[in-house]
Amino acid sequence: MVEVSAERRQNIATLIEPLRVPPGRQVDLARDFDPGYRSDLVRKKQGRELLRTGIDLLAEYQRRLAAQGTHGVLLCLQSLDAGGKDGTIRHVMSGVNPQGVHVSSFKVPSATELGHDYLWRYARALPARGDIGIFNRSHYEEVLVVRVHPEVLARQGLPPAVDDTAGDDIWDRRYREINDWERYLTDNGFAVVKLFLNLSKDEQRERFLKRVRVPERNWKFSPADVRERARWDDYQRAFSQMLSATSTSYAPWYVVPADHKWFARLCAGAVLAHTLIGIDPQYPTVSEDVRRELQSVGRELEAEAPDGSATDQHKGHHKGHPKRHPKGHHDGHHGGHHDGHHDAEAATTANGRAGTANSRGKRTRTTAARAGG
């Protein structure tokens, strides 16, 4: 089991600290956050390497999250077009078992979706316990694009009492409803991680231009993107108010500087790692009875070994408590509590080969639930 050293934990916390929006703070994006910011602590080459080791860390934590099956994580990604949401997901989640991660992309709502309350489609896509759910755009569009374009709100079919509320009250109410919803989720074991990829107007221009000029990128570009760009200031205002109203102690916003992709990805990985370290999921342990049963099964399997072959290559790992493993035997690993090292290996094996009852059963249930819903 990978144990994160206190120093590494501290480095992660230090890296993301300046990005967190303190609850209650009135944010003015242009004044408070620089899209071109990079930490003095890391340079590009080193940053790429850090992200690689961070990806391994996330993979291990995701295995533990899935094995424990108590907590889920919801990662919400918001940004303007070309902010780097897709690339961030691709890079940060590249080491994680695909069975434990579900990405949901939210587009213009369908007629069916418009027939429901505005949080409905997001609630349907929430992660199960043990899963990491990623929202590529999220319920926050309901106070962003919907706010910038009143005609989108008009299509939502709200009753007059809600629709006709004077002035900005509808947005204050939505902020409150979203905060309440996230409070409910965190209270029930689901961490809500919110990243705003903060892009500068000029960097967006560059990235759009690339999408226009490079044929392989053309598909990513739509003329509507330019129309949205024309509303830049309105979006900046909507983002600022959203960040001010919905960064809470239980689900704070992180404003990730997005002009340098490598730094944005490093930060996104660091915030997610910080969350998982905070949850600290553990592999489940088995009762004494089950342990005895496993030992007896182990003896039977040994007896079945073909003549001349080793009876059990794993024997050393099965005996005794991991704390009794000779020091230096496991480079970079510590036999933590809960028989961690042994179970970490079992879970790793589950990805490639046989699998443990635990991860197997859990995954199957998840898949079945999803297929049914």
Ligand code: AMP
């Ligand atoms: P993309 O992420 O580039 O595939 O674009 C998705 C589009 O869907 C964007 O233009 C969003 O503004 C739009 N969109 C996402 N959520 C909503 C929503 N709740 N209401 C209206 N439009 C939305």
Ligand code: MG
């Ligand atoms: Mg787009």
